[in-house]
């Protein structure tokens with residue numbers, strides 16, 4: 018730090034040591050011929066103008082008082098940090114209230130310590146250090162024309178020396194070699210998809226749910242209550258306006274299945290149905306719709322009995338459950354797909370097949386699946 | 398106590414050691430006394446910087462216990478209501494951090510609060526830079542770096558929010574997935590590559606984890622470093638004022654004043670965030686329970702910085718198109734794609750391009766180191782306010798259900814109000830702001846031409862009353878006068894110059910004339926030269942009044 022003779026040899030090296038309160042000498046003074054474009058020059062008058070205050074010392078009596086206050090703050094920080102350590106040892110965590118006590122003690126002590134330390138330093142800066150109003154000159158960001166010209170010359174001669182311009186074969190094969198180099202890391206990401214399915218087939222998985230698969234013994238899947246896993250006897254689900262959240266039997270804890278196959282079951286009086294509902298797929302006034310919102314996939318979990326509206330809490334898409342769950346409001350563009358249901362010989366509700374259209378949010382390869390179903394006379 | 402006369406040995410020794418190896422002396426010599434101007438609004442960026450430091454520290458602490466796994470286990474910890482519940486290891490370990498690690502809950506909450514302060518601080522900082530024109534040459538690159546950091550930070554927050562794998566974070570993740578899969582052409586692939594299969598799969602938490610703790614923080618750290626280096630090299634802007642010009646910096650030196658003040662401000666930021674983390678509960682994940690795609694907690698809300706996307710999703714009409722009818726391709730869910738991409742894209746791209754568009758319109762290629770007062774560039778300020786209004790409406794309608802519940806308006810009306818406001822509010826904000834700016838310019842001009850109201854009322858010979866005006870203080874006057882007209886492209890008379898021909902050139906010229914110029918000229922005269930502005934005071938009274 019003592020060495021003042023640098024190879025750069027800029028003029029400011031020879032300036033005498035600076036005294037506090039004087040403006041900084043600038044390393045670039047005079048090295049740039051052209052003036053700063055658009056800069057006003059009037060302000061330069063202030064440079065070296067003794068009328069502009071630079072570092073005004075504080076009043077010593079006030080500073081001494083401030084020192085005491087700052088010291089008090091630092092002591093407070095010390096005390097708070099000791100309290101922090103004590104609290105760490107004394108308060109054990111575990112249940113809600115024990116954790117709460119430890120949390121408040123640790124956090125309170127930490128907050129106090131930081132706050133006091135910050136205040137002490139602020140008092141130090143504001144009331145003990147001098148008030149500074151120092152001036153430093155700016156200079157244009159651009160390098161001088163000479164420097165740029167020299168760089169340009171060096172660049173050109175370097176390029177020529179390397180032969181990259183003249184030797185076309187070298188250049189072209191190099192470019193050729195580099196192209197696949199950029200591709201390699203992208204290819205390596207292919208296995209991010211761990212299904213192993215061919216890329217073009219990926220979307221086919223989105224169109225189906227487990228409801229289309231037969232249960233192990235070849236029997237159709239039963240509908241069971243989400244959470245309890247209870248199968249549902251159609252005769253017991255008999256109060257109109259009733260609603261249940263339902264999942265496929267055997268998959269109660271498989272989140273990947275639940276994300277597509279969760280269903281809401283609603284009991285209607287037969288006369289309440291409107292034409293949008295496929296009555297062949299209901300059983301005794303019980304209708305099943307996908308619970309996965311066709312907007313972006315939240316569970317459409319709310320049901321308003323009087324209006325028969327299914328409401329998705331995420332962005333308030335509203336579906337008319339009496340009318341094939343068609344959209345009556347909100348950003349969802351398509352009805353919730355209806356699941357064909359019936360009963361097995363013991364009277365439990367079962368799925369008769371998969372949803373006719375893909376459930377959940379739309380995707381590029383989905384196409385107008387509803388129209389497809391209509392064309393095929395109600396089958397997907 | 399005696400003062401220091403020479404560098405103490407303990408410091409001189411290591412310093413010499415380092416300088417002999419690094420030759421850093423000349424750098425230190427030039428920079429120890431680097432001048433930093435002072436203004437409260439310059440602290441906004443510091444708030445963001447310090448909360449990022451806090452995020453790095455607290456986040457690292459969290460990684461010591463957090464298990465980024467979607468593997469299922471049965472909870473057997475001390476939190477009684479969830480005993481015996483099947484949940485992911487990620488959720489269980491977040492519960493462990495909250496209930497079994499001393500200070501764990503504190504650090505988790507500090508981390509979450511710091512994330513909010515980080516992003517909020519960056520937004521406020523970006524607004525300061527925008528409204529004062531501090532993005533102008535030579536600082537366009539630093540502005541771009543800032544825009545990139547802000548965008549990355551949104552994704553950093555999104556990935557972090559998803560890690561604990563509670564019911565609330567899962568709802569957010571589900572929405573993210575619904576957006577990803579809806580993207581035209583690539584959506585399905587992205588979905589399978591991100592989730593390792595269909596939603597939710599088994600991989601997303603661990604992937605988000607490496608993105609959240611390594612990839613994005615590393616990027617942000619690198620960009621923040623570049624941001625600070627550029628700020629250091631280009632020096633801070635300053636507001637116009639006495640002795641402050643485009644060619645100098647006036648303020649306090651880095652060593653010791655700015656250093657100590659920044660240290661204090663870091664501690665103060667930390668104290669506030671620690672206080673919030675202690676006393677203001679945030680994200681009590683134990684109340685939500687483990688994630689299941691079949692359940693949702695009513696009234697779920699994302700963190701504030703995501704709410705504008707949420708609002709856009711909510712007020713969007715239900716549009717979806719199938720380009721090829723029933724063919725298995727060509728579905729574009731506009732009701733997802735537009736709200737997810739358009740507002741964010743407009744704001745980010747608009748921010749990124751603004752400095753260049755402004756330069757193109759004004760033809761202003763000079764360096765600017767004096768911060769504009771927002772009123773002095775009314776169109777820019779109005780554009781900024783319009784963007785705030787746009788963002789604000791979307792943000793507000795991220796809670797459209799809460800709005801309609803609170804004000805007893807049905808959702809249908811509320812949502813329609815949002816659809817209209819998202820266009821009307823920016824236009825209104827633009828018009829109002831423009832008026833206000835001109836009004837403020839006028840009052841500046843009035844102060845300069847006939848002084849400030851002194852509060853002294855004088856009775857006139859004719860019986861009327863009038864307030865005595867006194868000249869503004871020197872520093873205030875310098876502050877007000879430190880403005881220059883916004884450059885306008887010269888139209889070159891009959892033959893327009895090359896860049897201004899053709900329809901685009903003519904548009905450019907028109908915009909330049911509208912954007913630039915001096916809307917309310919300020920008088921050159923000094924307040925004491927009363928006779929220049931006889932119109933400002935009752936007939937013939939001004940001279941007598943201001944003397």
Ligand code: HEM
Nearest residue numbers: 453456457459460463491509512554557558561610614680
């Ligand atoms: C740079 C900006 C960052 C933002 C905006 C951010 C944001 C978040 C948010 C919102 C959460 C959820 C917190 C909660 O549980 O309530 C979170 C969790 C987490 N973050 Fe960050 N974070 C950032 C940086 C980091 C860094 C640098 C690390 C590690 C080196 C980290 C590690 C973690 C971990 C391990 C969790 C999960 C802990 C848990 O929820 O129990 N974060 N982050």
Ligand code: FES
Nearest residue numbers: 310312313329332
């Ligand atoms: S996910 Fe149901 S409305 Fe958006």
